[in-house]
Amino acid sequence: MTTPDFPETASGAEGPGREIPPASLARLPIYLRALNAMLADSVERVSSEELAEAAGVKSAMLRKDLSYLGSFGTRGVGYDVQFVSHKISALLGLTQEWRVAIVGAGNLGRALARYSGFTTRGFEVVALFDADQGIVGTQVGWLTVSHVDDLETELKRTGTNMAVLSVPAVVAQELCDRLVAAGVTSILSFAPVVLQVPAHVQVRKVDMGTELQILAYHAQRAQEAEPGSRARSAQ
Structure with a gap:
């Protein structure tokens, strides 16, 4: 790739100490x-x-x-x-190799494992785990669901460096602790609970219920702003 002929300036140059909002x-x-x-x-x-x-x-x-x-x-x-x-x-770190494990092979976990958009954006799903013996050993795409008891062994074997938690709240912290102990420091959680992690571990929480509530708030505000909405609501 040929670099364009306009220089970067010192004021805008990126650096390890420059935080992005x-x-x-x-x-x-x-x-x-x-x-x-x-x-x-x-x-x-x-x-x-x-x-x-x-x-x-x-x-x-x-x-x-x-x-x-x-x-x-x-x-x-x-x-x-x-x-x-x-x-x-x-x-964004997308020039590195990101190998992702999904913990929880329910409907959401299986859908995430099949999502082709991960690969095109630089993420390779390399492992899928569950505790349900009826699910363990089944195929999801090219992946075989492993038992969560084998979590640490499979994380090491696959070179996992990022994980997705799609499990119930009651087991989320325990599994998060195991991921951290195994060396995973980047976790995306769909569990409806606040996870406690060391300072060096990054956790992103996706709460679809909360997002829908926020969406409902904005929808209601839009309805209230419509002409005649107050008159209708008072009837």
């Missing part, structure tokens, strides 16, 4: 998805306005978010799509 960090995967779609369509350059529209954000917000990666856009020329895609991928 959580809101900006959360939008980077969205920009990456839009950029990769453009690459698939052989688009070489894109303006901030075009990229912002593809990502569903304001162009000023996009420019501020990308400034945390460095200064590499040129007014009137725009961004080099491949270069910015690579920069975001590198910052």
